[in-house]
Amino acid sequence: MTMRATLDFLLHDWIDVAALASRPRFADHSRETFDSVLDTCERIAREKFAPYNRLSDIEEPHFEGERVHLPQATHDATRAYVESGMLAAAQDYDVGGMQLPCVVEMAANCFFSMSSVSMGAYAMLTSGNASLLMVHGSPRQKEVFARNEFAGRWFGTMCLSEPQAGSSLSDIVTRAVPDGEGFENDPLGPRYRLKGNKMWISGGEHEITENIVHLVLAKIPGPDGKLIPGVKGISLFIVPKRLVDADGNLTGERNDVALAGLNHKCGYRGTTNTLLNFGEGRFPVRGSAGAIGYLVGEPGRGLACMFHMMNEARIGVGLGATMLGYAGYQASLEYARQRTQGRPVGPAGKDPSSPPVPIIEHADVKRMLLAQKSYCEGALALELYCARLVDEQQTGDPVAAEEARLLLEVLTPIAKSWPSEWCLEANSLAIQVLGGYGYTRDFPVEQYWRDNRLNMIHEGAHGIQGMDLLGRKVLMEEGRGLQLLAARMQASIAAAAAHAELAEHAQALSRALDHVGRATRAAWANGQPAEALANATPYLQAFGHVVLGWVWLDVARVALAARDRLAPSFVAGKLAAARYFHRYEMPRIAAWLAVVESRDRTCLDLAPEAL
The missing domain is CATH 1.20.140.10 (Butyryl-CoA Dehydrogenase, subunit A, domain 3)
Known part of the structure; x- marks a missing residue:
């Protein structure tokens, strides 16, 4: 069976995505329009992306001092993606969107990720960048930057990490200072000058489009000129590669954003990955040092915008x-x-x-x-x-x-x-x-x-996700999210238990769910974050396996319910995969949770010199 058959089954039998068409936002849609979008994207991915996936890996981006070179196939593929309208697929009609449900948009993007994930990354980054601006940008920022990104005229990036800070955003040192008197009156937003370095910026330099819109996290100094420690001082800025006027026209000026180098990666080679210098003076603009950036939202609220x-x-x-x-x-x-x-x-x-x-x-x-x-x-x-x-x-x-x-x-x-x-x-x-x-x-x-x-x-990174889950998500709002998820799992367990083929798996999931609850309470029993989070990654792995055990139990239940109209081999495959996961994978959960439950200190107490 093809991936498309599974995708259709999950969308229409398991999730019942066609029911979304009854909502006002999606009223113009139906299963036919959803299928048409999937058909189009599958064809484009097959014709423009898949044949060149190996080429994009072998002929990785290279910089010759003036510009970054990419294979022509990457230009052609991204152009085809833009012409499909998928950059604005989930957006309102009045900004050129299709008002597709997020679930259909992501299902359609499956084909591009499967065909060439690195060639498709430029568009995915741009869509995320523009979507953020549609929520947090000013009306003029939406009109000038987001709409030009959705149209594919410009592409976008996210500039968070710095060479010395990595994932620790509280330690970033890129600074933004007001660009002279009257800085707050620029029609594109309060105008600042940025200086600093950003690392691991995917899509940070290329010539696929005429401009690149960088979303940059930086700190605005306090009254004493010093950066505020931690994350409270972080703000978000639009920093275009090429400057534009209030109507979105290129002014002909290059902003002070310079490529410091390309990162040569193990994989994902078709996407440029860059180190960018902001305000180093290579492209001085309007007689002053610093890259010009426009504040998005309120000062000090940069992380809130970005994490939206x-x-x-x-x-x-x-x-x-x-x-x-x-x-x-x-x-x-x-x-x-x-x-x-x-x-x-x-x-x-x-x-x-x-x-x-x-x-x-x-x-x-x-x-x-x-x-x-x-x-x-x-x-x-x-x-x-x-x-x-x-x-x-x-x-x-x-x-x-x-x-x-x-x-x-x-x-x-x-x-x-x-x-x-x-x-x-x-x-x-x-x-x-x-x-x-x-x-x-x-x-x-x-x-x-x-x-x-x-x-x-x-x-x-993986460890950060574990600490986020055990340190924040399962505890927030008095555990309401975890309780709600457990209730949904228990409903699935009850429904699946009525099927003889699934009763064994339902019981196994019930036991695993109870174990997660006990381990969560045990991890925090003494209220010591260092002890609780020392084994956050095993907790993440166990929790993930419980979630996937639930998913497979419910998918198998729906496959059984629809077996009269599905191919026998299709149903057999779903039941075999569910059986495999429950018998081969679910037993891992107990071992992972054992170290969480006991608050095992093996890693916490290890002296670095012992390594």
């Missing part, structure tokens, strides 16, 4: 990881069906003159393929579920919207981290299925692994 888009960005990262895993799964599945090697175990295989069998006949190869299927299809269901919660938060009634908000708070760390870890494992298993061939560049599975390895790092 993080839920969707982190779901997007999880979806990208999922589709890279899925691409490896499909490649190794095809290989296993064609590659003949060895003979069956038992009497039938003892005759050396008998022909070798396809390796898909071997139990251990089936194990590796089924593991990949359970990771990737489970992760896809999770990401679509979270995207559906975004729609509920934005268009549901007040009670449903509040529940969606709480569920997203708890599930977002899982949506980002779980596919990043386990769909990467799927890529590793794909290499193993191909054996020595998988380790060569003659086949694509090694590139999928290299590309996917980034996803455990960016948009909040």
